[in-house]
Structures are given as C-alpha cells and as structure tokens.
Amino acid sequence: MSLIKFQISYHTNFGQEIYVCGSIPELGNLDETGALKLTCEGEVWSAETESKTTGQIEYYYFLKEQGKTIRKEWGSHRRLQVEKSKMFFVQDLWKNKPYHGYLYSSAFTESIFFHEKANSTLSYFSNSILLNVICPFVKKGQKLVVSGEIDQLGNWALNKAKPLDYVGNGEWQILLNAKSLPNEFYYKFVIVDEDTRQSIHWEDGGNRILSTQKAKNQNSVWVEMGLQFHYNYFLFKGTGTAIPVFSLRSESSFGIGDFLDLKKMIDWAALTHQQLIQMLPINDTITTQTWRDSYPYSAISCYALHPIYLGLSAFPLKDQSKMNAFLEEARKLNKLADLDYEKVLSLKKRYTEHLFEQEKDEILSSAAYQVFYEKNRFWLFSYAAYCYLRDKLGTARFTDWGEFAVYNEQKLQQLIEEDPEAKIVTDFYAFTQYLLDKQLGEVQEYAHGKGVALKGDIPIGINRDSIDAWTTGYLFNMDTQTGAPPDDFSFFGQNWGFPTYNWCAMEQEGYAWWKNRFCKMADYFDAYRIDHILGFFRIWEIPMHSVQGLLGYFSPALPYWPEELNLAGIPFDEERMTKPFIHEAFLPEIFGEYTPEVMAEYLEVSGWQRFNLKKEYDTQRKIQHFFGGKADVKNLKIRDGLYALCNEVLFVRDRMNHNLFHPRITAQHSYSYRYLDDNVKSAFNRLYDDFYYRRHNYFWREQAMRKLPQLISSTPMLVCGEDLGMVPDSVHSVMNELQILSLEIQRMPKDPNVSFSDLHSLPYLSVATTSTHDMSPIRLWWKENKEITQKYYNEILNHEGEAPDECSPELCRQIIQQHLNSSAMWVILPWQDWISLSGELSRKDPAEERINVPANPEHYWRYRMHISLDDLLKKSEFNATIKLMVER
Numbered sequence: 057m058s059l060i061k062f063q064i065s066y067h068t069n070f071g072q073e074i075y076v077c078g079s080i081p082e083l084g085n086l087d088e089t090g091a092l093k094l095t096c097e098g099e100v101w102s103a104e105t106e107s108k109t110t111g112q113i114e115y116y117y118f119l120k121e122q123g124k125t126i127r128k129e130w131g132s133h134r135r136l137q138v139e140k141s142k143m144f145f146v147q148d149l150w151k152n153k154p155y156h157g158y159l160y161s162s163a164f165t166e167s168i169f170f171h172e173k174a175n176s177t178l179s180y181f182s183n184s185i186l187l188n189v190i191c192p193f194v195k196k197g198q199k200l201v202v203s204g205e206i207d208q209l210g211n212w213a214l215n216k217a218k219p220l221d222y223v224g225n226g227e228w229q230i231l232l233n234a235k236s237l238p239n240e241f242y243y244k245f246v247i248v249d250e251d252t253r254q255s256i257h258w259e260d261g262g263n264r265i266l267s268t269q270k271a272k273n274q275n276s277v278w279v280e281m282g283l284q285f286h287y288n289y290f291l292f293k294g295t296g297t298a299i300p301v302f303s304l305r306s307e308s309s310f311g312i313g314d315f316l317d318l319k320k321m322i323d324w325a326a327l328t329h330q331q332l333i334q335m336l337p338i339n340d341t342i343t344t345q346t347w348r349d350s351y352p353y354s355a356i357s358c359y360a361l362h363p364i365y366l367g368l369s370a371f372p373l374k375d376q377s378k379m380n381a382f383l384e385e386a387r388k389l390n391k392l393a394d395l396d397y398e399k400v401l402s403l404k405k406r407y408t409e410h411l412f413e414q415e416k417d418e419i420l421s422s423a424a425y426q427v428f429y430e431k432n433r434f435w436l437f438s439y440a441a442y443c444y445l446r447d448k449l450g451t452a453r454f455t456d457w458g459e460f461a462v463y464n465e466q467k468l469q470q471l472i473e474e475d476p477e478a479k480i481v482t483d484f485y486a487f488t489q490y491l492l493d494k495q496l497g498e499v500q501e502y503a504h505g506k507g508v509a510l511k512g513d514i515p516i517g518i519n520r521d522s523i524d525a526w527t528t529g530y531l532f533n534m535d536t537q538t539g540a541p542p543d544d545f546s547f548f549g550q551n552w553g554f555p556t557y558n559w560c561a562m563e564q565e566g567y568a569w570w571k572n573r574f575c576k577m578a579d580y581f582d583a584y585r586i587d588h589i590l591g592f593f594r595i596w597e598i599p600m601h602s603v604q605g606l607l608g609y610f611s612p613a614l615p616y617w618p619e620e621l622n623l624a625g626i627p628f629d630e631e632r633m634t635k636p637f638i639h640e641a642f643l644p645e646i647f648g649e650y651t652p653e654v655m656a657e658y659l660e661v662s663g664w665q666r667f668n669l670k671k672e673y674d675t676q677r678k679i680q681h682f683f684g685g686k687a688d689v690k691n692l693k694i695r696d697g698l699y700a701l702c703n704e705v706l707f708v709r710d711r712m713n714h715n716l717f718h719p720r721i722t723a724q725h726s727y728s729y730r731y732l733d734d735n736v737k738s739a740f741n742r743l744y745d746d747f748y749y750r751r752h753n754y755f756w757r758e759q760a761m762r763k764l765p766q767l768i769s770s771t772p773m774l775v776c777g778e779d780l781g782m783v784p785d786s787v788h789s790v791m792n793e794l795q796i797l798s799l800e801i802q803r804m805p806k807d808p809n810v811s812f813s814d815l816h817s818l819p820y821l822s823v824a825t826t827s828t829h830d831m832s833p834i835r836l837w838w839k840e841n842k843e844i845t846q847k848y849y850n851e852i853l854n855h856e857g858e859a860p861d862e863c864s865p866e867l868c869r870q871i872i873q874q875h876l877n878s879s880a881m882w883v884i885l886p887w888q889d890w891i892s893l894s895g896e897l898s899r900k901d902p903a904e905e906r907i908n909v910p911a912n913p914e915h916y917w918r919y920r921m922h923i924s925l926d927d928l929l930k931k932s933e934f935n936a937t938i939k940l941m942v943e944r
Contacts, residue, residue, distance in 0.1 A: 058138050061104040062094065064117060064148040071121055074101045078115030079133075082107050088118065088125060112137050112176055117150065131160060132225045134188075134281060137178040143276045151190075151282060156290060157795050158821070158881070159192035160226055161774035163509040163582035168294070168331050169195050170504060174221030183234035184277040185268060189245055191285035192226030193257070196507055199250045200228045200285075204243030204266075208236060214246060215253045234271035234278065241266060245285055259286040291820075295876065295942045296332030296511070296884040297325060300352065300829065300907065301365055302395055303887070305921040308369040310382075310407075311389025311400040313920070315495045316367025318510075319502050320925035326506040327929065328938040332583065333503070334511040334884050336829060338362055338496075340439075343452035343521055347397045350917040353515040353552070353587065356442070356452065356522045358573045359435040361492040364404055370495065371411050382407050393904070395918035412484050419487060428490050434572070435523070436489060440482035441468045442523045447481065452521045463527045496580045509774070511884075512581035514573070516588040516595075517554025524569070531561050531569055536711065537598045539605040540588065541721045543781045544804055545830055545910040548703075549596070549605020549721065553913075556597050556611065559763070567763060571770040578771040589777030589796070592763050593756040593784060597711065601675035606703045606721060612759060614751055615716035616743075621707075625739030633706040634717065637728035640665040646697040650690060658698060669701060676702050704728045706740065719744045748782070757786035764794055776823055776882075780804060791821075798822040800880055803837065803848075811844070812852055815878035824880035826871060826889045830910045833888040834871060835902035838863035868892040873941055887921065894934050897923060 062076050077084050077091035082105040084090030094101040107113075114133035118125050130153040138144065159169065171194065178186070187202065194200050201217035203209055210216030220228035242263040247256040271278035299321070304313025306320050318333070325333055339355035340362045368386075373379040385403055389396055419425050429436060445460055446452045455461050460468070472478045503510050517538055518524050525532055532555040539551040562569060577584055586592075598608040609615070621628040638659065647654045659667040673679050676699050683695040706723050710716040723729050723744070732740065768775045776797040779787055783806060791798055800806075800822045805813040818824055827833050838845050839861070849859035853870055860867075872893065875883050888905040891898050899905055899922050907919045921928075929935075 057106050057108055058110075058140055058142045058144065059104060059106050060136075060138065060144045060146060061102065062092075062146050062148065063100060063102040064094070064150060065100050066117075066119075066150050067099050068096070068101075068119070069121075072126075073120045074117055075120060076103065076115055076117050079113050080107050080109045083113075083115055086114070091118070107138065110138055110140055117148070130154075130157075135176070135223065136279065136281070137176065137180075139178075139180050139277075141275055142180060143273065144279060145270055145276065146279045146281055149282045149284065153795070156192065156292075158774055158797075159292070160772070161583065162578070162772040163332070163511075163774040164192065165225060165772070167504045167509040167582050168507055170507070171196070171222040173224050176223065178231055180231065180277055181233040181235065182275060183271050183273070185232040185234050185237070185266070185271045186229060186277060186279045186281075187220075187232070187283060188223075188227060188229045188279065188281045189220060189283045189285055190227055191245065191247070191287075193285065193287050193290050194222075194228075194247050197250050198247055198256055201246050201248055201253075202230055202243055203246050204241055206238060206241045206243075208232070209241075209243055214248055214255055217246065217248070217253075220245075234268045237266075237268045239267065239269055245283075247285075257287060260288045261286045292881060294332060294882045295330045296334055296509075296882065297321075297330060297887050297890060298334040298825070298829070298884050299887040299921075300336040300917075300919075301338055302336075302350075302352075302917070303907070303920050304925065305390070305923070306925045307390075308367075309390050309924075310368050310386040310404060311392070312364060312395055312397075312404075314365050314367040315492070315499050316370055317925060318499045320929065322499075322503045322506050322508050324925060324929055324935070325508050328935050329942045330938075331507060332509045332511055332882070332884060334583075334585065335513060337513045337515050337587075338365055339515075341519070342401070342443075343446070343519065345398070345401065347916050347918075348914075349401070350395070350397045351915075352513075352917060353517065354519045354554075355515060356519055357435065357439050358518065358522075358524055359432070359576050360439045360489055360523075361496065363408060363488050363492065364401055366404065366408065366488065366492050367495055368404065368407055368411075371415075371491070373407070373410055374414060375410070378410060393920070393922065395920050397916070397918060408488055409484065412487050416483065416487060419490065420483060424494075425487075425490050428493060429486060432489070432493075435576075436486055437465065437468075437482075438463065438523050438527050439489070440485040441472070442526060443485045444478055444481040448478075454521060454526045493579070500580050500582075509582040510580065511583040511585060511774075511776070512577055513585045513587055514577065516586075516591040517552050520553065520555050525555065528569060531558050531565075532556065533558055533597075535600060536611075537600060537602075538591070538595050539598050539608060541596050541605060541608065541782050546605070547911075549598075549608060550910055551598055551603060551605045551608075551913065556595050557591075559612075559759075563762065567766055570763075570767050574767060574771050574773070578773050581773060583774035583776065585776045585778055585799075586796075587778050588781075589779050589791070590781060590783065590787060593760045593787060593790075594752070599711070601677045602702075603676035603680050604699060604703065607676075607705070607708055608721065609708050609710070609718040610752070611711070612755075613710075613718060614755060615710045615713075615718045616747075617716060621717070621743070624743045626736055626743065628707075628717075633728075634709055636669060636701050636704040637706075637726075637731065638662075638667040638669070638701055638704060639727065639731065640667070642727045642730075646700055647694065650694055650697075654694060654697065658694075669698070673698060674702075706732075719747050721748075749785070753784060753786045756784050757790055760786070760790045764790065764796070768794060768796065778828075780828075792819070795821055797881065799828075800824045800878075801828065801831075802826070802852075802875070803844075811847060815874055815880075818878050818880045820879060820881050822880040823882040823884050824875050824878045825884055825886070826875055827886050829886070829907040833886060833892065833902060833905045834868055835863045835892050835898070836906060838867075839902070863892070865893055865895045865898075869941075873944070876941055876944065890938060893937060894931075897931065897934060 074094045075091040077088050079086050083092050092103050094103040113136055116129045116133045119127040129151040131151050191200050200220045203212055203217035220230040223229050244263055245259050301313045304317035306317045337352040340357050340360040341349045341354050445457055472482055534555045536556045538554045538556045542549045594610040596608045597611040618628045644651045658673050660670050662668045679698045683691055704726055705720050706728050707717040708720050778799050800818045802813045846859045849855050909915050
C-alpha cells in the first residue's frame with residue numbers, strides 16, 4: 057500500500073471544484089465520474105488517497121461547476137511511478153496550453169527535437185526528491201541538466217551538473233537522494249550541448265530554491281511535478297521544401313516519383329539543414345485510369361495510398377527477363393521531361409501484378425500482413441471491393457453498379473467467398489496497400505532519424521464517385537458541389553465538383569469520419585496542411601446545374617428574407633433579381649459578330665429588348681452538354697457567353713429554404729447590377745458588404761469551433777491551415793486560439809490595402825512561402841505582369857530603375873533570403889523556387905515549372921524535377937549556398 061498526497065494551487069470562483077482523475081481505481085480509472093475531489097484552503101487544493109497499485113500511473117486535473125466539467129488541463133496526462141510502502145507528496149502546477157504548444161507536436165517530439173526516452177522504472181531511495189520539468193526547448197544534440205550551489209549539483213560548474221532523463225512529451229525528470237542534500241539550496245536548470253556541456257541556455261529569472269525537509273521522513277518521496285523551464289524569448293525558425301511525390305525524380309524511379317525517392321529528398325533536406333518536406337495528397341485517385349486521375353485532390357479513398365507511388369526497385373522480380381523488360385520500359389519513361397501518367401500507371405500495375413504472383417503466398421500468410429489487415433479492415437475491405445467492381449464493370453460510378461450500387465458488406469463478402477476472381481483481385485489490392493503502408497512507414501522512420509518532419513495534405517473534398525461516398529453517403533450532400541468564390545486564382549470562382557459535407561450527420565457521430573482520417577494520416581506524417589480551412593467555417597456550395605462558381609453561396613449562412621431586402625432599400629422583384637437579366641443592348645459586348653445567331657438560336661423574347669435563355673440552354677450544365685466536343689473559336693465564344701448570361705443574377709435562392717436569398721458574389725461586375733438605378737445600387741452595396749464582411753463573423757466562428765478543436769486534438773501532428781481567398785474576420789482569431797499555423801504569401805497579402813505583405817510583420821505562428829502549387833513559381837510570376845513586377849522591384853527589393861525582364865538568380869536569392877528572414881515560424885518554399893538560385897540548374901523556360909493552373913479544371917498534373925535527386929545531392933556548391941542561407 058502506498059499513500060499519495062496531491063496538492064495544486066488554483067484560483068477558483070465560488071461553487072467551482074477541482075478533481076484529480078487517474079488510471080487507478082482510487083482516481084476513477086480515468087473515468088471522471090469516479091475522480092477524487094480535492095479540498096480547498098485559500099487557493100491551495102489538496103487530497104490524499106491510498107493505493108495498492110505499483111508501477112506507473114497517469115492522472116490529470118479538471119474543474120467542475122454545478123456538476124459539469126468546464127475545464128481540463130491541457131496536454132498529455134501526467135505520469136508518476138508509484139512504489140509500495142512509500143508516501144508520495146505531489147506538488148503540481150496546472151497545465152495551461154503554452155504559447156509554444158507546437159513543440160509538443162510529433163513534428164518536434166518524434167523528429168526535429170527527438171530524444172530517446174529513458175527507462176520509465178525508477179528505484180527510489182528511502183528518502184527521495186523527484187523533479188519533473190516541462191522543457192520542450194531541448195534540440196537534438198542537447199541535454200537538460202540541473203546545476204546548483206552544492207557539491208552534489210557541481211557548484212554551478214556545468215561539467216559536473218546532473219543530467220535529467222527525458223520521459224517524453226517535452227518532459228524531463230531527475231531523482232535525488234534527499235538524505236545527501238542540505239535542507240535548502242539554490243539551483244537552476246540549464247540546456248547544454250550534449251557533447252561539450254557548454255551552456256545553450258540557462259533558464260531565465262532568479263535561482264530556484266529547493267527545500268528538502270519534507271522528503272526526509274522515512275520512505276517518503278517529494279515530487280515537484282510539472283516545473284516549467286523558464287525561457288522567455290525562445291524562438292524556433294524552421295525551413296522546408298514543398299514538392300509533390302509525383303514530381304520527384306531519381307535514377308531508380310519508374311517514370312514518376314515514389315516513396316523510395318522520398319528518402320533521397322530527405323537526404324537533401326538534411327544536407328541543406330532543412331527540417332521539413334511538404335507533399336501534396338498521396339491518396340489513390342484512380343477512377344478513369346487516364347491522365348485525369350493525375351488530380352491529387354480527388355481521392356477515391358481518404359485512407360488508401362496511391363499504388364503509383366510504390367517504390368518498385370525495393371521489390372525485384374525473380375524472373376530476370378521480365379525484370380529487365382520492365383526496367384527498360386521504366387528507363388524510357390524516366391527520361392521524359394514530364395510525367396506520362398497513363399503509361400506509368402499501366403507499367404506499375406503490371407509490375408505489381410507480377411510481384412503479387414511471386415510473393416502473395418508468403419506475404420498474405422504472414423503475421424505482419426494479418427496485423428495490418430485487421431487494423432485497417434474498416435476501410436481496406438470496402439476499398440478492395442470497390443477496386444474490383446470498378447475494374448470488372450468498367451466504371452467508378454457506383455450508381456451504375458446494379459445490385460452493388462448501394463454498399464452492402466455482407467453481400468460483398470459473399471461475392472468474394474464465392475467468386476475466385478473476386479478473391480484474387482481484392483487480395484491483390486490489399487497486398488498492394490500493405491506494401492505501400494510498410495514502405496511509407498519506413499520512410500517516416502528514416503526521416504525521423506535525419507531530424508526531418510514529413511508534412512502531408514488533407515483535401516477539403518472527396519470525389520463523388522469515391523468509396524467514402526459509396527459507403528457513407530449520408531455524411532455528404534450528394535446533390536450539391538463545392539468550390540471556392542472568385543479570387544486571385546479564378547475570376548469565375550472554382551468548381552471542384554466535390555459533394556459538400558453533411559455536418560449535422562457528422563456531428564451526431566462525433567466527427568468519427570474526420571478523426572479516423574486524421575489518425576490514419578498520423579501513421580505517416582508529423583504535420584499536415586488543411587486544404588481550404590475556410591471550409592470548416594463555411595463552404596462555397598454550388599448548384600449542380602452550374603459549371604462555374606459564381607452562382608454559389610456560403611453554407612451554412614444567414615441569407616435574407618424578401619422583407620429584409622425591401623427594408624434595406626432594394627425593391628425585391630424575384631423575376632428581375634433571381635433569374636438571368638438579359639438585355640439586347642449588352643449582347644454585342646459578349647457575343648460580338650455572333651449576336652444575331654445567339655438571339656435567334658439560344659434566346660427567346662420575354663419583353664421589350666429583354667430575353668430569356670431557351671429551356672434547353674437555361675443552365676450551364678445544359679450548355680456544357682450541348683457544346684461538348686465543339687472546340688472551335690466560334691463555339692467556345694458562344695458557350696462562354698451563354699455561361700455568362702446564366703450568371704446575370706443579383707440573388708441566389710437558398711437550397712434549404714427557397715424563401716431566403718443570398719447576394720450573388722461579385723454581382724457588381726454584372727450587367728444586371730449595371731442596369732439598377734443609383735439608389736438601389738447603393739443599397740445593394742451596403743447589404744452586400746454587411747453580408748460578406750460582418751453578418752456572419754460570430755456565426756462562422758461558432759461553426760468552426762464546433763469542429764476544429766475536436767479534430768486537431770485527435771492526433772499530435774502539427775497543424776497548418778491554407779487560409780487563402782475570401783477570409784472572414786473570424787478565421788484569424790480561431791486559428792490563433794487553436795494555434796493552427798496560417799499560410800502567408802507575400803504577393804497575396806491578407807490586407808486589401810497593400811500590394812505585398814510585410815515579411816517582418818507576419819504572425820509568428822505561420823508558414824511563409826514564395827509560391828504554392830496553385831501559383832506561378834518566382835521566375836514565371838516575374839514575367840506575368842510588368843507593372844506589378846516593377847513595383848516589387850522598386851519597393852520590396854529596393855532597387856532603382858527599370859526592373860529586368862528576367863528574375864535572375866541574384867534577384868531570386870534576395871527574395872528567398874528576405875523570406876528566410878521573415879517573422880514566420882516556418883519558411884517552406886517550392887523546390888522550383890529553391891532551384892531558381894542557380895542559373896545553371898534551373899530550367900530554361902520557367903513556364904515548365906508550374907504544377908497547377910486552378911482556373912483550368914482539366915489541368916494535367918505532370919510536373920517533374922528536371923534533374924535527378926542523385927545529381928542534386930552531388931551539387932555541393934549549390935547545396936552549400938542553401939545551407940548558408942538557411943543558417944543565416
């Protein structure tokens with residue numbers, strides 16, 4: 057039996073109570089209903105309990121008011137080693153979320169600041185003092201020691217100071233023999249170099265005082281739990297590279313970057329003193345088995361990895377003739393400047409099928425495979441069945457699968473048991489996922505060994521023909537599509553085609569779908585980027601009849617009743633304001649010489665000089681279908697003009713309540729707005745500004761705070777949010793409160809009153825970058841708009857005279873060094889912008905370095921590095937340049 061006395065200082069209000077909950081029966085077995093209540097004297101809360109338990113226990117404190125838990129300590133549970141026949145006096149400090157909370161993410165604890173954990177078993181002295189220190193600031197190659205004025209602590213000499221043991225989650229501890237210590241002495245904790253014992257940082261503030269009398273009773277252990285290391289001005293600055301896996305190139309590649317290539321990319325990052333590699337999504341996207349599947353944000357599964365990324369050189373075929381033939385085919389594809397997605401997919405599929413025949417008996421019967429399958433069965437079974445049906449029936453559109461159009465696990469299980477072909481094919485897809493999982497897990501372990509964190513990307517949407525839509529369709533609004541409102545990337549907005557989320561259904565399930573998704577990602581990554589984080593506040597929902605994004609609306613939102621519009625000074629006429637306004641006077645501006653033909657073929661008269669679109673052309677989807685395959689100049693001009701007429705509305709009807717209306721985004725650019733009288737225009741502008749910039753601020757904050765805290769706390773990964781576009785005021789406060797790193801791009805300032813962001817005024821909790829995969833790299837951007845480039849050259853780079861036509865390596869170096877010197881915590885640059893530092897190594901044509909054009913929904917994602925990673929690692933002068941810039 058051991059006695060444990062808990063004590064914690066905490067200021068409470070009247071009626072509030074503090075409890076301690078732990079992993080032993082006396083503390084509730086981590087069930088708060090059985091937690092131990094503390095009593096209060098002033099602001100000191102205490103309680104004691106006897107326990108038969110030995111070994112490590114976990115516990116935490118929480119606050120209750122009127123029978124409800126209103127606050128819990130932040131972070132992981134405290135851990136205490138308990139021994140029989142001992143009295144433990146535990147002095148605690150309440151754990152609040154620290155400003156440097158990011159240091160507790162797996163990006164730091166498992167990689168950048170990784171330390172081996174000490175043996176958790178302690179052998180106490182008859183009289184012991186246990187000091188537990190929260191100090192996440194200790195980097196690799198450093199150590200935490202305690203130094204003091206007594207001989208036992210080295211008399212302030214660091215080479216004789218006592219080292220602490222690392223116990224995980226940024227915590228360190230040391231056990232002292234109280235009998236050998238004076239009753240009271242001064243001491244301090246110090247971060248030192250592990251090899252030289254030279255000081256890195258003495259903790260700030262005055263000396264600590266340790267009183268040892270309480271530990272001098274027989275068989276007692278005085279525990280100072282959760283001491284905070286005082287580091288007032290700690291500042292971490294990290295650097296990384298963003299590059300899609302498919303863009304990697306090595307001598308062992310099979311025509312596309314793969315997971316094995318990531319190891320060489322990790323080597324390059326470590327060589328240049330970078331700490332992070334950021335990727336685009338790596339989930340399976342195969343629906344058509346054509347180049348259209350190259351779009352990485354349209355996954356068929358939020359769990360399955362893309363088979364195209366399997367590093368085949370790690371799995372040689374025993375049949376040498378087949379192996380040689382595949383290697384020859386791979387060499388040809390690997391020489392291509394850009395990715396040939398279809399040929400590479402075919403090559404890898406055929407190779408993996410041969411590998412399956414060669415290895416299936418051994419692997420499928422192995423214990424490791426069985427463990428993998430059982431752990432992942434909740435998604436792996438449906439994934440394998442989906443792939444079989446997609447291949448067998450020739451389409452990924454599950455609504456066309458007849459008896460299997462509705463997911464039924466029992467029926468699918470029966471099919472696999474009775475059909476030998478189905479059994480073989482589903483085993484093949486599960487086998488491939490096993491190899492992918494194993495390989496990517498090894499890559500993560502390799503990265504950790506190099507002190508490099510891997511950052512993944514979580515797409516905001518799902519493919520409407522995906523497994524997630526097939527198996528859990530009720531979690532999505534399949535009768536809508538999502539995208540983004542107009543922004544710097546697209547005048548007409550973006551239409552991604554994904555269904556929107558049924559957040560009500562997701563909330564009822566405790567957001568399990570999202571949490572499972574995040575947890576699976578944590579198997580491979582230490583950090584992640586939430587694609588379009590604005591979607592957790594509100595999503596841009598687009599009617600299914602639209603092709604472009606202008607007729608979308610925010611959901612959820614607070615649209616207007618007609619009565620509100622009338623009171624605002626807008627005489628609401630449903631016919632005039634919610635249906636396309638088409639006037640004869642402006643048709644020539646849109647259609648030019650084709651105006652008479654358009655009026656005759658596609659429009660019908662509705663009044664004096666007014667027209668409606670004929671029924672067969674009255675939506676963008678109908679127009680798209682009619683003009684399908686007609687790619688000549690005339691037909692494209694007419695098609696795009698008809699699209700524009702569909703957008704000629706001032707209000708969009710709400711999907712859920714047809715009596716409510718949203719102001720159409722950027723309606724001020726429409727002819728319909730132009731034909732309003734000035735008083736109505738002014739009223740519309742006031743209402744528009746209120747709707748898009750004020751009306752929803754608290755409402756959208758509330759929506760995000762219902763979801764994001766639960767989701768980001770489900771894993772220890774470092775969280776970043778892509779917060780570009782039309783950003784509500786509430787986004788910054790939520791991201792700051794939750795310590796989600798924002799994305800900062802100098803040429804896309806969040807302040808509408810400036811042309812370029814001030815790099816020295818960026819929020820610390822942010823990621824600064826020169827470009828993203830959706831943008832032109834530096835050298836291409838420099839050539840796109842002479843006026844903007846000139847302003848940047850004079851005002852940001854502080855050069856006089858006319859800007860040069862080309863962005864030279866010297867200018868690129870200045871731009872990148874400015875970013876590295878910014879106030880942002882992280883600077884993560886596209887590989888194309890790093891390579892711009894060398895005129896010798898960069899591509900001749902910067903346009904070839906662009907990854908995606910968001911305005912083009914048919915874009916082919918095929919960019920690859922033009923030199924191999926093998927050669928890049930040998931470019932000692934170039935790599936030394938980056939290393940020096942990073943260190944500065």
